[in-house]
Amino acid sequence: AQSVTQLDSHVSVSEGTPVLLRCNYSSSYSPSLFWYVQHPNKGLQLLLKYTSAATLVKGINGFEAEFKKSETSFHLTKPSAHMSDAAEYFCVVADRGSTLGRLYFGRGTQLTVWP
Amino acid sequence: DTEVTQTPKHLVMGMTNKKSLKCEQHMGHRAMYWYKQKAKKPPELMFVYSYEKLSINESVPSRFSPECPNSSLLNLHLHALQPEDSALYLCASSQERRGSSYNEQFFGPGTRLTVL
Numbered sequence: 001a002q003s004v005t006q007l008d009s010h011v012s013v014s015e016g017t018p019v020l021l022r023c024n025y026s027s028s029y030s031p032s033l034f035w036y037v038q039h040p041n042k043g044l045q046l047l048l049k050y051t052s053a054a055t056l057v058k059g060i061n062g063f064e065a066e067f068k069k070s071e072t073s074f075h076l077t078k079p080s081a082h083m084s085d086a087a088e089y090f091c092v093v094a095d096r097g098s099t100l101g102r103l104y105f106g107r108g109t110q111l112t113v114w115p
Numbered sequence: 116d117t118e119v120t121q122t123p124k125h126l127v128m129g130m131t132n133k134k135s136l137k138c139e140q141h142m143g144h145r146a147m148y149w150y151k152q153k154a155k156k157p158p159e160l161m162f163v164y165s166y167e168k169l170s171i172n173e174s175v176p177s178r179f180s181p182e183c184p185n186s187s188l189l190n191l192h193l194h195a196l197q198p199e200d201s202a203l204y205l206c207a208s209s210q211e212r213r214g215s216s217y218n219e220q221f222f223g224p225g226t227r228l229t230v231l
Contacts, residue, residue: 032219034219036222041203041225041227042224042225043119043121043205043222043223043224043225044158044205044207044222045222046219046220046221049219090157094219102160102163102171103160103220105157105158106157107156107157108155108156108157110155
């Protein structure tokens, strides 16, 4: 079975400081992992994805995530937060054995960026 | 074109109304999805269409009726909704690859539905 745990429901940082959003997953198969971002009253935008190639994945807007199989983690980081990064972030695992695209979402982490 | 579009952006309806939500994509994706998202929660899967056929129905009440007229369009027909059905309804699409290594989904901006 697939599941995702986002360890923090809310993270607050100052502009220009690093961002760390934590995610642990459980998967019966080799997982595909994603981070999506959702700004208020908007749809979800894909930030980055891991699909068994490089374990360090670079995404849009300066975000990156590292897949660590031994720790079953896929934490999202950014060296320097920007005000525009304030949003809800979802860590998502897909069942690689599924052809029907079922995704398993974490509960979300609300990122606040202070000026 | 890497966009999923949804109309309308906002919809207010009474419990006796009939309305429809529309979703369109021109990326050649053959899997399309409806999700319901309540405030401060992750999206919940409602329906999945694969090659225009309904593949997954997550025990959604019959007052929600999906339709996939062709490979680019997805509708969600609404009838006799309840106030608790008020939510953001998201459409998504993905390439369906047999033995795929991943199922990246592209999401539309959503329709904000309010049921009075």
